[in-house]
Amino acid sequence: MNSYSLTHLVLVLLALPFPPTPPPLYCLPGAVGGDRNITARIGKPLVLNCRGAPKKPPQQLEWKLNTGRTEAWKVLSPQGGSWDSVARVLPNGSLLLPAVGIQDEGTFRCRATSRKGKETRSAYQVRVYQTPGKPEIINPASELMAGVPNKVGTCVSEGGYPAGTLNWHSDGKPLIPDGKGVSVEEETRRHPKTGLFTLQSELTVIPAQGGAPHPTFSCSFSPGLPRRRALHTAPIQLTVWEPVPREVQVMVQPEGGKVVLGGTLTLTCETPAQSSLQIHWIKDGIPLHIPPTPVLLFHKVKLEDQGTYSCVATHPSHEPQESPAVHVIIGETSLQTPGILGLGSLEGQGLGTVALALGILGGLGIAALLIGAIMWRRQKAPENQEEEEERAELNQSVEPEAAESSAGGP
Structure with a gap:
């Protein structure tokens, strides 16, 4: 067959009507x-x-x-x-x-x-x-606190079959329960008559300090059968509050930082509860070259221990925090020549104690004088009464004698 015949055959075939498409x-x-x-x-x-x-x-x-x-x-x-x-x-x-x-x-x-x-x-x-209704988050939290467990809310899906699953998301990313920062409590119930399922999932999170201040949470329902689109709740946005960090401070024993020469002095650096903190000490603006320790103990203080102390708490992932300074004063005890009352010179709180003791002794002396005067008067009263009675008897005996002498005269 030549090329002309082949071309003619193709044209004839193209001119033939196509069979009708069968109806669906x-x-x-x-x-x-x-x-x-x-x-x-x-x-x-x-x-x-x-x-x-x-x-x-x-x-x-x-x-x-x-x-x-x-x-x-x-x-x-x-x-x-x-x-x-x-x-x-x-x-x-x-x-x-x-x-x-x-x-x-x-x-x-x-x-x-x-x-x-x-x-x-x-x-x-x-x-x-059976496709359930759109899931929803009930009892949502209003705010979260960083560093502590917080309940975000409870996701509920009702009327589905098969049961399916509920999944949580934060800022569009799936949340995977790890038992530490993210935990989920789930409950599945089946209706006794219809056989449809109700799912509940309660989310608890521990927001990291310094994390997102306004995270967004949502929940989705994934059907138990494939090729079914997931259903999503409306997202909720919460505010994360950072706890106010406790300041680093130095506690002094004895209180006030006043200690006698040769006495005992204890300085304790109080910090937030973090196990990885290291405590360093500063005296008069100069770091002390001693191993890190939260407690400074002076068994017998000397005059050179007097000064200004502060502590610095350092953390691998945080900036160092220095405490306010405290003042340590070393005092000496001395006795002066006794005065009229035989008491030496005292300073500070000793004067107040002495004054209180003197007041008590003076009160007791006055009370003793009053009691003695009352007792003396009571003892004196009977003696005066006896003298008056004797005088009355003498007067009675003198009067008859005078009468007889006047009657017997010439």
Whole structure:
């Protein structure tokens, strides 16, 4: 064949009309064909095609199913039966489930024999699903405190099947529970009548100090069946408060920093509770060349120990913090010549103690004088009474004698 004949043949073929495209086969929602695993939404109709089934009755076919509604294999034929409300065979040999439910999960098989005696088999593994409502976060926190556990909120998803999972996100990134900074408490409940699931997930976090001041949290529901889109809650934004750090300070014993020569002095550097802190000491603005220690102990203080002390707390990941300075004063004890009361010279709080003692002694002396005067008066009163009685008796005896002498005269 030459090139002219080949070109002519190609043109003739192109001029021929194409066969019409066959119209699409109409199927109810959920209709499938072939051997495969399929999913169907709860409450919706499902049609399973039987391959090789004769298009017109009489048909030689049977459906066998093993689901949650049966204890063993159940056989359905085109003649129908008591299962028509649950599943029935259509005139074309397909199996119709008017409203698929959780109990319809299982295996469906069809065996059809053509008019020529050819046998065809079909098999399906059916699973059902129910998409829950959009999850939500209930009882959300209003703010968080850095460095301590905080409950962010509880994510709830209701009315789903299969159960699925809840996942937390922070600033768009998944949060993975580690039992330290992130922990989750989950609860799954199943409705006794509908069989649908309710999921709850409570999130607790420990925000890091110096982290994001306004983190955003959200929760998502991932269905138990693949190829289903995750559902997300509305995000919540919280404020993280940093705890006010406790200042580094020096505690002095004895209080006030006044200690006698040869006495005992203790300086303690109080810092925030961090195990990796190192404490260094400064005296009169000059670092002391001693090993890091939180306590300075002077068993017998000397005059050269007097001065200004402060401590510096250092941390590998923080700037050093220096305490306010404290003053240590070394004093000497001395006695002066006793005065009128035989008391030496005292300073400070000793004068107050002496004054208090003198006041008490003076009060006791005055009370003793008053009691002595009262007792003396009581003892003196009976003596005066006896003298008056004797004088009265003498006066009575003198009066009769005077009367007799006057009566016996000339």
